[in-house]
Amino acid sequence: MPEPRCNSYYNATINNESQYPRLEGEHRVDVVIVGGGFTGVATAVELAEKGFKVAIVEANKIGWGATGRNGGQVTGSLSGDKAMTKQLVNKLGTQAEKFVWDLRWRGHEIIKSRVSKYNIDCDLKFGHLHTAYKSAHMGEMQATYDEAIERGMGDEVSLIARKDIPEYLETPLYHGGLLNKRNMHLHSVNLCLGEARAAESQGALIFENSPVLDITDGVLPVVKTAHGSITANSVLLAGNAYHRLARNKLKGMLFPASLGNCATVKLTPEVAKALNPHDIAVYDSRFVLDYFRMTADHRLMFGGGTNYSGRDSKDLANELRPGIERTFPRLKGVEIEFEWTGMAGIVVNRIPQLGKVSPNVFYCQGYSGHGVATSHIMGEIMANAIVGSLTEFELFAGMKHIRLPVGEWLGNQGMAMGMMYYRIMENFR
Secondary structure, eight states, X not given: OOOOOOSOHHHHTOSSOOOOOOOOEEEEOSEEEEOOSHHHHHHHHHHHHTTOOEEEEOSSSTTOSGGGSSOOEEOSOOTTHHHHHHHHHHHHGGGHHHHHHHHHHHXXXXXXXXXXXXXXXXXXXXXXXXXXXXXXXXXXXXXXXXHHHHTTOTTTEEEEEGGGGGXXXXXXXXXXXXXXXXXXXXOHHHHHHHHHHHHHHTTOEEEOSOOEEEEEOSSSOEEEESSEEEEOSEEEEOOGGGOOTTHXXXXXXOEEEEEEEEEESOOOHHHHHHHOTTOOEEEESSSXXXXXXXXXXXXXXXXXXXXXXXXXXXXXXXXXXXHHHHHOGGGTTOOEEEXXXXXXXXXXXXXXXXXXXXTTEEEEEOOTTOHHHHHHHHHHHHHHHHTTOOHHHHHHXXXXXXXXXXXXXXXXXXXXXXXXXXXXXXXXO
């Protein structure tokens, strides 16, 4: 059964709630996209703009899943970048590093262009600080800064010394950081809903509260729900950690991990400015990190930790409160008004997974917690693949992934043990 939206800050501040119909009757389109999150909606916009007849079929509401449950940060922290580069050297040679570097920023340009073109109100702001949790982490910041300078981003990045952190954050916690003015932050649900309206304006059909029960393969695959069906030339599975379709082909490739976020009550504009004078987004340099930013109405949105068991946290506010108070002592005892979790699709080697489960049925998944920008990049690549331009799709489809020969539960326990190892190693990093 379809489920209502979660108790998130995003859902409480939707500009224009979606009211799309349930799928009923029989339909015929060029492409059916299963999943109404960023991947599905971004792909739909790309295809609709190219003149293709597209349908999105969403089990709940547009932006219901991980798209509406993240921290809203759009950064160049591409998941699996090192593993990706290593594999691409065999195909791209010396151009592999440049390809991956350029990929980091492609989602930013897509989002900026789309927000401007369709006048999407999603609180889009610029500026991000990657903070050094330990002084030793500044070496990594320096290396990233040097590469950014070498690749022409000199006017967009700055190394911030520990003594200068108070200019950016009212916190005793960090040893410095890397400021990036190209990175962004935004209201995730309003962006996704705005993009859905953009797709609809280009002729896309959108159906909500319509869980897909089956996909019949064939020359013309058929997507079936309890009350209707759609026949298409191609199908894209874009449900990430939330769908259970094509399990025979996708089993052991992707594992859900629960990411937690919360938002405080509204702070006064004066307090918000004191905490974060330049209104930037932030995450720290640990393997399992904290991330935060101010919302448009002066709340602190704060996320942290990752539950790799595949289960949601039982008392998220109390789990996140110590991180809030450690970061901003001024907020000791602050009331938390919203708390929510979301399932990210975690891949063992962190490289996004693109491929086919049958000749006409594509899949795209696995951003490992870096999905806002990455989903838009992959949406562009998937749209190109579906219309016949396969070059970039084949680069990703040809990636070697680790498929765990166990069920989801055992896989999650293995992931949890692996992250415990990284937490321990953090002490020596």
